[in-house]
Structures are given as C-alpha cells and as structure tokens.
Amino acid sequence: MSVSCHMLICMRTTLNLNDDLVRQAKQRAAAEDRTLTSVIEDALRRLLSSSVPPVRREPYRVRLLPPSELQPGIDPRDPRAFSDLMAEDDVERYGTGTRTHSSGIDAAP
Numbered sequence: 001m002s003v004s005c006h007m008l009i010c011m012r013t014t015l016n017l018n019d020d021l022v023r024q025a026k027q028r029a030a031a032e033d034r035t036l037t038s039v040i041e042d043a044l045r046r047l048l049s050s051s052v053p054p055v056r057r058e059p060y061r062v063r064l065l066p067p068s069e070l071q072p073g074i075d076p077r078d079p080r081a082f083s084d085l086m087a088e089d090d091v092e093r094y095g096t097g098t099r100t101h102s103s104g105i106d107a108a109p
Helices: 019-031 036-049 079-094
Strands: none
Touching: 019 036
16 A cells, blocks of 8 residues: 555644635536545645735624633633634534534544
C-alpha cells in the first residue's frame, strides 16, 4: 500500500461557513467527482497564492452582553461553553452535529 506523505500531515479544523458557500462547494465537488475537502483546499490555495492585495475591512467587533443577558450556566471566560452551546444549537436545528465534550473529545450527539 502506497501513501503519499502529504496525506499523513493534516489538521482537523472546525469552521463555521456560510450555508450558500458550502452548498456551492458541495455541488462543485459532486460535479467534479471530488471531495468537499479537496475543493475547499484548492480554493484556499488559489486565494493564498494570489498576488491581488486583500480587501481592507473594518475589524470585526463583538458586542458584549451584560452578564444579566447571558444564558444561565454559560461562563463567558470558557470558550468550550460556547462551543458546546453552538453544537447543541446545531443538533436542535438540523438534527445532526458533533458535540465537543469538556474532555475535548468529539463525539456524536
């Protein structure tokens, strides 16, 4: 069995992407008989190798809520609390998702 070196060096990353972009990327992948990962990798490579300067945008600002408006049980200093909440929201909305437990291990809901 032959495995190329680049297949052994990879990183699992969770991204929150625009639904329409994901839909288009999935359609492209299906039309070209490719994986979604390979389509996204190619798009990133083209963007990052481009000599066109990036568009300057205003920095993203997070509107902070007063503690009285936070959901009970959420510690704003713990990023995992928000990750767990978002995963629960995905399960409620779409019936699927991966939930990250406080142990840091991903498990199906």
